[in-house]
Amino acid sequence: MPKNRTSKLVNSSVIHWTLLARFLLLCLLRTQCAEAVNAESVTKWANELSEKFRDTFKSATKYDDIIKSYGSIADAEVFDPHSQLKAVKRQLEIYLRERAKMAWDAKVSLESKELHDNVSSHDLNDPLSKNFVRYLNAKKQTDAAVVFLDGHMGGNIEINQTREYIFRRNVNFYGIPTNSEASAVHVPTQIYNRNPYVLERIQWSDIDQVYRRNRERLKDLSFQKFCSERGFMRYFPAAPWIWDSKELELDVFDCRSTEWFIDAATMSKNVLILLDLSGSMLGQRFEIAKQTVEAILETLSDNDFFNIMAFSKTINLLDECSEDGLLQATMRNKKLLWSRLANISSEGKAEYEKALSKAFSTLMNLPASKKVEWRTKEELARDREDGVLDTTMHYIPIDEHFLVLPQAYVEAIKKFTGNSHEMGCNDMIMLITDGAPSFYKEIFDLYNKEKRIRFFSFLVGEEATDFEQVRWMACNNRGYMVHVNNLADVQEKVQHYVKVMTRPISRQSASIHQENAIWSGMARERMSNEFVISVSYPVVLDGTFMGVSAVSIPLIELSQIAHPSLVGSRSYFFMLDNNGYAMFHPQLRPMDLATSDVKPTYNNMEFSEVDIQLYHSKERPHLNCHSSTSVEADILFAVENVRHIYPQKNRYYTECIEGTHFTVSAAVADHDGVRLKRARPLDMTRIDLDWMRDHNWRLHPKWRYCLLNDSDIQLTAERAFTQYASEMRSLGELPTLCRDRRGLVDRLLLDLQATSTLSTIWDLDWQKNKANGVHLTFLATPSGMIRYMNQSLGDLFYEHPEGLAENNTDFAYKHFVLEMNQKTTEENYFKRAVRQRGKIVVDVNRHTRMWQTSDKPNAYGNIENETLLGVAYKAIYRDDALIGVVGMEFLYDKLAEQMKQFGCSPDDDHTRCFLLDEHAYVIYTSQKDTSYSEFVKAHHWETASPAPTHNATQSRRRRPAHKQQQQQQQRIKLSAAKQPGVVLGSFFGHVNRVTEWTMETLIKKGFYTETTFVDNQAMCESEPILTTVAASATRPLLSVAKMLLRVLGLCFDLLQRLYVIPSSFSQDSIVNAFTATFRTTAEGRYSCRMKSKFYLANPGDPNQKHRSHHSAALLEENYSERPCKHNAAQCAVKVYAAWVHSTNLLLVVVKQGSRSQCYDGIHCAMSVPPSLSFGFQRMDANHLFEDDISSSRMRREEWPTTESADDEDESPEVQVDKNDAACLTYTPKKRKNVVQCLRDDFLEDESDLPCSLAAAKGTRAWLAMVPIVLILLL
DSSP states (O other), X not given: OOHHHHHHHHHHHHHHHHHHHHXXXXXXXXXXXXXXXSHHHHHHHHHHHHHHHHHHHHHHHOHHHHHHHHHTTEEEEEOOHHHHHHHHHHHHHHHHHHHHHHXXXXXXXXXXXXXXOOSOHHHHHOTTSTTOOOOOBTTTTBSOEEXXXXXXXXXXXXXXXXXXXXXXXXXXXXXOEEBTTOOEEEOOTTSOTTOHHHHHHHHHTOOXXXXXXXXHHOTTOOOEEEEETTXXXXXXXXXXXXXXXXXXXXXXXXXXXXXXXXXXXXXXEEEXXXXXXXXXXXXXXXXXXXXXXXXXXXXXXXXXXXXXXXXXXXXXXXXXXXXXXXXXXXXXXXXXXXXHHTTOOOOSXXXXXXXXXXXXXXXXXXXXXXXXXXXXXXXXXXXXXXXXXXXXXXXXXXXXXXXXXXXXXXXXXHHOOOOOTTSOXXXXXXXXESOOSOOOHHHHHHHOTTOOEEEXXXXXXXXXXXXXXXXXXXXXXXXXXXXXXXXXXXXXXXXXXXXXXXXXXXXXXXXXXXXXXXXXXXXXXXXXXXXXEEEEEEEEETTEEEEEXXXXXXXXXXXXXXXXXXXXXXXXXXXXXXXXBEEEOTTOOOEXXXXXXXXXXXXOOBHHHHSEEOTTOOOOOOOOTTOOOOEEEEEXXXXXXXXXXXXXXXXXXXXEOTTSSOEEEEEEETTOOEEEEESSOOOGGGOOGGGGOSSOEEOOTTOOSSOOOTTGGXXXXXXXXXXXXXXXXXXXXXXXXXXXXXXHHHHHHXXXXXXXXXXXXXXXXXHHHHHTTEEEEEEEOTTSOEEEEEOOOTTEESBOTXXXXXXXXXXXXOXXXXXXXXXXXXXXXXXXXXXXXXXXXXXXXXXXXXXXXXXXOXXXXXXXXXXXXXXXXXXXXETTEEEEEEEEEEEHHHHHHHHHHTTXXXXXXXXXXXXXXXXXXXXXXXXXXXXXXXXXXHTHHHHHOOOOOTTGGXXXXXXXXXXXXXXXXXXXXXXXXXXXXXXXXXXXXXXXXXXHHHHHHHHHTTSEEEEEEEEEEEEEEOOOOOOOGGGGGGHHHXXXXXXXXXXXXXXXXXXXXXXXXXXXXXXXXXXOOOSTTTOOOTTOEEEEEEEEEEEEEOTTOXXXXXXXXXXXXXXXXXOOBOOOSSOGGGOOEEEEEEEETTBXXXXXXXXXXXXXOTTOTTTSOOOSSOSSOXXXXXXXXXXXXXXXXXXXXXXXXXXXOOEESOTTSXXXXXXXXXXXXXXXXXXXXXXXXXXXXXXXXXXXXXXXXXXXXXXXXXXXXXXXXXXXXXXXXX
């Protein structure tokens, strides 16, 4: 070979190896050598990522060792759901019966006491008198008093306290401060708390010894309480009062408006409110009338039925939909009708005779007949002369008209003996007017000769003087007439009708026995903010109704009896009241997370509104506790405030809880009838305290395993159980205070034993875990136990480096299981894991972060102070029985670094990689401008949402800035995907046009399945008022002017109500709702129905088999797609997708052409509207569920008119389609009858009882005005 040729070859080789070395060096500098993007490489990346996840997760959690340790002491047990439900039912019955016994004992004690009502008012209020009454004032937390002299006109005397009441945190009341030495007394704001009648009854109601004895019998007994018909409430143990607004000392609570009082005091009622809208009902009279309606509605519970009839020259029922003429008094129905009332006005002459006739016929549910008509005397005379007068009809003269009735109609009136038990027990009509022109005795003689329907009259307005007519109507129909002089009168005057309705209770009190307990629905306890039900009994002393004795029962205690560890991993128990409303249910969301307030309809959610069936399901399951037959339904189980949903098939079993009107049900998911059981019974003497020696375990913060003393607040749940375990070992059996939770305790002991060596096992590979960025591993079990191990990552701060965490916990890392997810089975991660069996569920922790210790760039090449964390968790099983959920928390940068090794480099904008979760949320993106800081800001609302606390209600009305923040949060949630740096956590189909098209393709290829979720528990924001830019400059001045005018107006209104100025000088004013039911939230949020499309992962979809060789390519090989609609030539992409096996992730890779501009929002814009629907939208006919008054108003001319008062121009009768959208008010399909009806079947003569009360211009009217003025100011 020639020498020069050899030299050339050598030089060529040198050049070749030099280029190769440079290429390798470049690869190393870029961390990886990019592999060609094609179907095979993407599949390879997905498989390698799956293997990496599985190895890291297995090494960190040691779940194989955990399963093995359980296998040595526990077995999988197939259980009978119905038998288990019956066992739960029996426990619930015992628990509830014991609480009813406590309320009954208090009733008996009160009825055995003598009321000393012969003490003078002076002695009751003279601190030097032995009869001076002291009591612990709930609002002041002291027994000090202020006594006004001479009716508030002669100054006051301040009486010092005689003893100091110390309130200590009570472990049996979930940590709220209590005092078990005394009961506290709450007196409503509108009642003078030194009124002698009130003081006599406060002193009489003191049975603290009975209350203390009851609590000694039942250590977990909740609040015992007595509500007097005079308005005060005594409760034990004493606890600080929770104000509506602590700063303003605003308190509008009145125990007489609670369901437990109303139901026990009055039984269920059928009420028709008759509202006069004649031309004289103007100005303040009309506003008083509307607030009187509101106050009446406030006294109705779900066990009552009602309707409102507005009348003047026309007669209009505000609801024409109910077949019985009356609606159930649910929260929604009351708000619906009251909102329709908010936009009406008074006009014309009131046709009383026609209105009264229609009211009686509606309440009595008489059969409709076209032959019932009103005729004038002239018309009848003409018919008589013409010989066409029908002699078979009844003609009843009433003033200038005749009421013409067929014989069958008259017979129906005579046969009326009261409505059926499917409705209320007692019937009544309530007339609200400023005066009636006549007595209309003929109407009452026709419809109410036996006086079965009580009639109440509310005469409104201080100038109203026509007392006799409306007084006669009430007094001759076993009712009551009151004169509502002004707005300050409304609340107390309405209570007089309640007192009348207690008369049947008083007369028939001997027929009320312990088994006749009255059970209320779900409510939020004012003293504790816990959700409770109440059991109550009426208290009658010498034939006089005195009030209601009751005991609160926290629902969290009932849910522990029906514990999730008793069934499978996806199965659950729930309870319903007699109206079918959910009392506890894993999908019930009673709290509005945006405001930390309860939702307006939190206790009005039907079972079928909580367990959401698949969209377009025609039939919903009917739960009948009297039948042993189970029913099936396909539902969507919502998790994480409806961010994730999971389909599952449930079989429902239902049992009646004897002695109550409640039902308890078990929803058993398909293939979920297995649970974990100890292989051999545990010998208690062999309990090893070393199981609990480590401090790396926690228990559910609100579950009771064994009962404690009130003073054991310093004893943690873990220390308390350790002490009880020591006692179990000594006794060889469960201690008495642990037996009520035997099942829960047994499962906890099993978990503690099986995991006792877990810390040692976890510690073996901890350095390897730290190298993988893992700093926390944990195991959570259905018993409420959490085992965990964590070590700090040395190169990160766990608090903000500038020390901001001292003043704001948002600047400190929040521990995943010790701070954010303490409640095991109730937490979102647990619910997600058990619904994705066999998969490692990976997500970004959106609720916390950590801080960098150096300026080292993160995986995206950005230098940022903050860094993110990822979480991964998986449900583990012994055979098919759930052991628990294991998980780990890791540095998110480690995931991003791993993706870079596959060729998903942020520096390569031509290749974009995404990891999508089971609902197509972005868990990872290789997008270069991904910013951790922007992600934290975008999701800050999720971390900063305040948790409900004991004093949560104290801040309900002072969030103007917070409201703006909530509106911003809504915008962030909707537009986060369009902002740079916040692709993480967003819906993949709304990131940009390329991802939109890719998501459509993924759905077509079967990677995801589309479904629709309807959220019946949603909260909506009121629509903002739009203003022009030019107006913004004058806005501050206008705001100041409006505020001054409002204050002046309020002062003017107050003076007028105090009789300083006559009301004739005042202008018409709009009065806002002032009762708890109808008051809108400070933020203007209201209950609504919303729906959204969801896209569910379908890794095993058969449609994917249609792709050749299961290729990861979404397009045919060597083909590209041009997704841009307006500039198609600007963008060409190839797209690939592959499941990351054993995880919930889908790897999606988008490869754009070298000259493409696919991610330019101008050249390649998203579809408008988006081609993929995603995100909750208000549903049509949403106004039927709104709490916002303005959005559900109906113009008066749009109402269906039932009768015309104009004889010469009668309108045809309007036929109301009860299936029309306007009739879609939510009423339960099936309602249980009330447990007991005390009717006046043998009507008593009440002519000797008081039946009227005229308004007195008392000197204390200003006191009752305080809450009204404060509410108006707010």
